[in-house]
Amino acid sequence: GQQLNQSPQSMFIQEGEDVSMNCTSSSIFNTWLWYKQDPGEGPVLLIALYKAGELTSNGRLTAQFGITRKDSFLNISASIPSDVGIYFCAGYTPPNAGGTSYGKLTFGQGTILTVHP
Amino acid sequence: DSGVTQTPKHLITATGQRVTLRCSPRSGDLSVYWYQQSLDQGLQFLIQYYNGEERAKGNILERFSAQQFPDLHSELNLSSLELGDSALYFCASSVAVTGNTIYFGEGSWLTVV
Numbered sequence A: 001g002q003q004l005n006q007s008p009q010s011m012f013i014q015e016g017e018d019v020s021m022n023c024t025s026s027s028i029f030n031t032w033l034w035y036k037q038d039p040g041e042g043p044v045l046l047i048a049l050y051k052a053g054e055l056t057s058n059g060r061l062t063a064q065f066g067i068t069r070k071d072s073f074l075n076i077s078a079s080i081p082s083d084v085g086i087y088f089c090a091g092y093t094p095p096n097a098g099g100t101s102y103g104k105l106t107f108g109q110g111t112i113l114t115v116h117p
Numbered sequence B: 001d002s003g004v005t006q007t008p009k010h011l012i013t014a015t016g017q018r019v020t021l022r023c024s025p026r027s028g029d030l031s032v033y034w035y036q037q038s039l040d041q042g043l044q045f046l047i048q049y050y051n052g053e054e055r056a057k058g059n060i061l062e063r064f065s066a067q068q069f070p071d072l073h074s075e076l077n078l079s080s081l082e083l084g085d086s087a088l089y090f091c092a093s094s095v096a097v098t099g100n101t102i103y104f105g106e107g108s109w110l111t112v113v
Helices: none
Strands: A004-007 A012-013 A019-025 A031-037 A045-050 A055-058 A059-066 A071-076 A085-093 A104-107 A111-116 B005-007 B010-013 B019-024 B031-038 B042-050 B054-058 B062-069 B074-078 B087-094 B107-112
Touching: A004 A085, A012 A019, A012 B042, A019 A085, A031 A059, A031 A071, A045 A055, A045 A059, A071 A085, A085 B074, A104 B042, B005 B087, B010 B019, B019 B087, B019 B107, B031 B074, B042 B062, B042 B074, B074 B087
Parallel strands: A012 A111, B010 B107
Antiparallel strands: A004 A019, A019 A071, A031 A045, A031 A085, A055 A059, A059 A071, A085 A104, A085 A111, B005 B019, B019 B074, B031 B042, B031 B087, B042 B054, B062 B074, B087 B107
């Protein structure tokens, strides 16, 4: 089945540094989503990307939908302690034309971000 | 606050027991999804309902079942619980059946002892 390779698995950075993480797949997606999850909480949607090449920002966060539609990256600029958490990418595959399959959202394994003050 | 409400937040139960987790989707959302998250498995899709009907099935065990009611809230029933069922269970919702953008609740933390 489809798999997303999310990297890095974990990052330890100093406050103020920029962060970059990415997801790649052998499959094409038509939507990329980035979520952040705090410990014991549900994933919160950060950015949604719907078109190949799309570059979208949300405050200090910037994400891009790769031209090949098989990858996406998330950048966090000037990190702060509250950026700590697990970041997940997710790629969406729509239902097929024959209607024999449903749309599917595939999640990466997550990037654990630790920010040292 | 995503607008997706889950209860209970925490639950401790014994092996062999049955529990029911409840979810209210965001206002206007017709699709409800259930996910399981354990430490070593990441986010695993269990099942999706759209407007009361089952639409997609993922890695849901036969001991688990779900339904979506006319008021669009959903319940996930977990029976004959095993230690390995201990996990965070998330509900998510989206307005459309296609689910290319979904919003998660805060989760129900199940501990089986």
